Amino acid sequence: MLHLFSPNYRCPSISEIPIPWLSKQGVKAIILDLDNTLMPWDKPVPAEANAQWVRKVKAAGISVVLLSNNGGDRLKKVSESLGVPAVGWGAKPFSLGFRRAMTFLEVKGGGEVLVIGDQLLTDVLGAKKLKLRVMWVESLAINEFAFTRLTRKVERLLVRQLVKKGLMPGGRLNENCNCANED
Numbered sequence: 001m002l003h004l005f006s007p008n009y010r011c012p013s014i015s016e017i018p019i020p021w022l023s024k025q026g027v028k029a030i031i032l033d034l035d036n037t038l039m040p041w042d043k044p045v046p047a048e049a050n051a052q053w054v055r056k057v058k059a060a061g062i063s064v065v066l067l068s069n070n071g072g073d074r075l076k077k078v079s080e081s082l083g084v085p086a087v088g089w090g091a092k093p094f095s096l097g098f099r100r101a102m103t104f105l106e107v108k109g110g111g112e113v114l115v116i117g118d119q120l121l122t123d124v125l126g127a128k129k130l131k132l133r134v135m136w137v138e139s140l141a142i143n144e145f146a147f148t149r150l151t152r153k154v155e156r157l158l159v160r161q162l163v164k165k166g167l168m169p170g171g172r173l174n175e176n177c178n179c180a181n182e183d
């Protein structure tokens with residue numbers, strides 16, 4: 001059960017994920033979380049470094065789709081400005097949103113996909129249920145929704161267990177994404 005919350009990789013933020021590293025891992029497509037991964041939940045646009053990173057990923061031939069548990073105009077605008085498709089109201093960790101996101105990706109199979117998100121209970125669990133590789137990044141938010149604050153408490157308990165069982169990629173978010181649990 002615990003392994004369903006165990007990310008394959010960790011990195012402090014998306015802009016620190018080296019694009020050559022993605023290619024080396026055979027990543028052809030990314031399912032990217034919006035809130036607190038690409039941009040803080042209370043901001044209308046991503047930081048330039050993150051927007052740039054998405055553009056560079058695309059330029060490297062890796063496709064990107066946004067998958068958010070929110071939706072509406074904000075998601076639409078970001079999707080348009082970055083030129084990437086988006087799936088809103090994704091209901092992560094349920095599989096439907098992930099499956100919808102996959103339809104936008106030109107991949108041979110789930111092995112070429114990397115999910116990136118900031119929450120173990122939605123992004124990581126949802127990805128692992130579908131046997132997709134997943135990277136856990138540090139949340140961009142300082143203040144979060146009340147519900148998210150609650151789930152963060154559960155998340156902290158989970159992290160403790162994962163670390164104890166050796167199921168959390170090494171070290172505290174290591175600088176060069178040289179993740180310990182690579183396989």
Ligand SMILES: [Mg+2]
Pocket residue numbers: 033034035036037117118119
């Ligand atoms: Mg998020």
